[in-house]
Amino acid sequence: MSFSGVTAALNRVAELAEQALQALRQASDSAGDCGKLLSGSTAGTTNEDEASAVTADFEAVRAGALRQCEALEAVLRGIDQIRARFEAGTAPEPPTWAEQQRERLPPYITSGFYLDPDGHAELVQSGREPDGEHERINNHLIAVGAIPPIKIESATHVEMKVAWRMRQGGVDRVDLTINNKVCTGDLSCTRLLPYVLLPGQKLVIHDPVKSHEIRGKDVR
Known part of the structure; x- marks a missing residue:
């Protein structure tokens, strides 16, 4: 009960x-x-x-x-x-930040909220970006040798976009909560995110099952 x-x-x-x-x-x-x-x-x-x-x-x-x-x-x-x-x-524990944010996410598309350096929650959703951000992520992964010269679906994922924005902004750590599990496999976010983040950067992803701590990989 x-x-x-x-x-x-x-x-x-x-x-x-x-x-x-x-x-x-x-x-x-x-x-x-x-x-x-x-x-x-x-x-x-x-x-x-x-x-x-x-x-x-x-x-x-x-x-x-x-x-x-x-x-x-x-x-x-x-x-x-x-x-x-x-x-x-x-008495139930008060909901965590991740749980509070997940309740606000739409169920029909993989989405996430992350805290920016000013403490504001920013909404990000999977899919192709009008400004070509997903293509820049894909090209970066090819350039550093993380993937062969092909287009991958995971470059359009929420986690990849947030990691890319961390790289561009030089943010040391970001907490991201999403409404679906982090993908796994050879061309997945789990394997490729370290190639997007800079060394020393840390992305903590809170999916509905557990939290994942991803650190940047030195690919020089």
């Missing part, structure tokens, strides 16, 4: 126990009133002895209901303690 589900269940238990407590208090008061009314109305009559026995029964009901009230009050205190320990021990 989820954290919110357990909390809701505990709240419902407390609510029902409180209702039972109020009912028992009402029963105790009513039994006491019945006993007093019966005793007063039959005093000095031929039914006084029989009424006294019934009045004693009402008193037993009143006292028994009070004892049950005390037991329910103890139950409610126990529920409060359970709820307090549960909330203190299992």
